[in-house]
Amino acid sequence: MTSLFKFEPNSHTPFFLLLAFIGGFVDASSFVIFEVFTGHLTGNSILSMVYLAQMDFSMLLLSAISIAGFFTGTLSGSWFRIKNNQLSCYRLVIGLVFLLFSSVFILYFLLHALYSPNLVIFIISLSMGIQNGFFNKVGSVGIHSTYVTGMTTSCINAFLKNVKGDNSKKVLFLAVLFFILGGLTGSILSVKYHFAGFSFVLILLFIAFIYSLKVRN
Known part of the structure; x- marks a missing residue:
């Protein structure tokens, strides 16, 4: 069990597992409240055809x-990562995501006259896209913290290859697990408490921001 939680040095794996939890939480909450996904393109592409x-x-x-x-956010997050590939930028990006989500709940709870589902969905999807585009690697392991299709495939391949010393299968397995747990938590809270339950994501993002303050190059 101890070895399960031994990760590549300076990979900050717990931080990325928290992001995966947030990704699942937001995607599930968004679907419960708005009936659209906000963390990936596949589901919404199919939903678009269904709605059509x-x-x-x-x-x-x-x-x-x-x-x-989501596309705009992923493009922006990827561009910023390529131009500023420094661990110290973690706090800047996760801080931006926190502020974007804060604006969603300010609109809903305090400025309801300005609230619009279209605007809110764009902000949430933009935030998840930024997270997806910027936070794409745990040490040497590629990861997507807002959806699990690619991670699951990579995880299965890693287990089938079973290369000695390969850290990716453990990281990817835990990331998929944390995403699913986040989805379960988001589903329960948003079904029972609607937007109030969804707002729990602010606590998760604040924890991620505090963690990011300890990240150094």
Whole structure:
């Protein structure tokens, strides 16, 4: 059991596992509340076709906005990572994501007259895209903390190859597990408490931000 939690030095794996938990939490909460996904393109691409077939143009627009937000965020996060590949930037990016999510709950709870599902979905999807684009590697292991399809495939391949000393299978397995646990937690809280339950993500992001303050190059 001890070896399960021994990771590559300076990989900050617990930080990325927390991000995976947040990714699952946000994706599940978004679907419960808005009926669209905010952490990946695959689900929303299919949902868009479903809404189109149903001639539900308001939901089709919401799904398209989520796709646009996630794509824009991923592009921005990836560009910033390429231009500023420093661990010290963790705090800047996770701080930005925290502020974006804060604006969502400020709109809903304090400025409801300005609240719009389309605007909120764009902000949430943009935030998840930024997380996906910037935080893409745990040490030497590639990771996606906002969806599990690619990680699951990579994890299965790593286990089948069973290369001695390969750290990726352990990291990917835990990341997939934490994403699923985050999805379960987000589902329960958002089903029972709606936006109040969803707002728990601010606590998770604050913890991630505190962790990021300890990250050094």
